Amino acid sequence: MPTVLREELALGSPGSSAWAGREQTGCEPPFPEPPLGAESEAGGSFALWPPARPVARRRGGKIRLGLPGRRLFLSSRACQDPLAVMMEEEKGAEEQQRFSYQQRLKAAVHYTVGHLCEEVASDKEMQFSKQTIAAISEVTFQQCENFARDLEMFARHAKRSTINTEDVKLLARRSNSLLKYITEKNEDIAKFNLERKAKKKKKLEDENKNSVEPAEAGVVESEN
Amino acid sequence: MESRGRVAEGWVGSLVCGKRERVCRNRAGELVSKLLHLHFKDDKTKVSGDALQLTAELLKIFVVAAIRSVRQAQAEDLAQVDVEQLEKVLPQLLLDF
Numbered sequence: 001m002p003t004v005l006r007e008e009l010a011l012g013s014p015g016s017s018a019w020a021g022r023e024q025t026g027c028e029p030p031f032p033e034p035p036l037g038a039e040s041e042a043g044g045s046f047a048l049w050p051p052a053r054p055v056a057r058r059r060g061g062k063i064r065l066g067l068p069g070r071r072l073f074l075s076s077r078a079c080q081d082p083l084a085v086m087m088e089e090e091k092g093a094e095e096q097q098r099f100s101y102q103q104r105l106k107a108a109v110h111y112t113v114g115h116l117c118e119e120v121a122s123d124k125e126m127q128f129s130k131q132t133i134a135a136i137s138e139v140t141f142q143q144c145e146n147f148a149r150d151l152e153m154f155a156r157h158a159k160r161s162t163i164n165t166e167d168v169k170l171l172a173r174r175s176n177s178l179l180k181y182i183t184e185k186n187e188d189i190a191k192f193n194l195e196r197k198a199k200k201k202k203k204l205e206d207e208n209k210n211s212v213e214p215a216e217a218g219v220v221e222s223e224n
Numbered sequence: 225m226e227s228r229g230r231v232a233e234g235w236v237g238s239l240v241c242g243k244r245e246r247v248c249r250n251r252a253g254e255l256v257s258k259l260l261h262l263h264f265k266d267d268k269t270k271v272s273g274d275a276l277q278l279t280a281e282l283l284k285i286f287v288v289a290a291i292r293s294v295r296q297a298q299a300e301d302l303a304q305v306d307v308e309q310l311e312k313v314l315p316q317l318l319l320d321f
């Protein structure tokens with residue numbers, strides 16, 4: 001876990017040291033390390049970049065949350081093909097952006113998992129270690145990726161572009177009790193939505209009636 | 225911190241609080257929606273509202289199942305639950321999902 005990244009996360013996330021537990025799992029960064037070269041601050045023009053110099057490599061490089069696209073990597077081929085290098089760095093910047101966005105989402109998941117843990121822990125007076133919470137949130141994040149891919153595939157298989165509740169039910173097929181629970185929840189949600197729609201419709205009708213009556217009264221008065 | 229707290233609260237609010245669920249339904253799927261869209265290969269893929277809620281429910285069950293099974297794997301009454309308990313329950317958890 002790059003030190004800088006940990007500091008950046010510490011700005012916002014509670015118990016950011018929990019991510020320290022991740023080092024043991026040996027997850028790879030989502031994008032490959034930049035090969036060589038200096039790290040330059042806020043990109044100036046190509047001509048002003050300092051020449052490549054060896055710098056202590058950190059996995060994933062320096063990442064600033066909220067300042068996407070500011071990272072520029074100089075490779076040793078910098079002087080040869082400026083256009084190719086610029087495209088490389090655009091891709092690098094995109095990767096950086098995506099990575100920092102991913103980190104923010106992971107932090108949000110971590111926060112939510114922490115909340116749920118506290119809820120369960122308060123019942124039984126048992127504390128969860130930070131590593132455990134971090135591990136659970138990491139697993140949840142990975143599982144969410146699987147869910148997303150599967151859901152997309154299911155929808156595409158049905159020649160649809162919108163994901164349905166049927167797709168989600170298909171996701172939950174592995175365990176019978178899970179499938180039953182999800183099906184029940186689906187019916188509850190559908191019922192609740194129908195009720196809400198009926199209420200909204202009724203409200204609209206009432207409002208229309210109320211607005212029509214004073215209008216009629218006004219017309220009658222003007223006629224008189 | 226503010227925006228992240230809000231986004232996270234949306235998921236938490238809809239799932240943790242039984243009664244408030246109806247009120248904060250609009251914020252229910254914000255985090256889940258972002259999580260899903262992050263991993264879609266096709267940009268045109270959309271998620272219906274009901275499917276979003278169901279997915280949020282599914283994820284919540286996943287987390288709660290993980291937490292409960294970890295707690296049960298805690299045979300002795302230790303003060304803290306460690307990663308070792310999670311390692312014991314993880315295979316079955318993943319097979320069920």
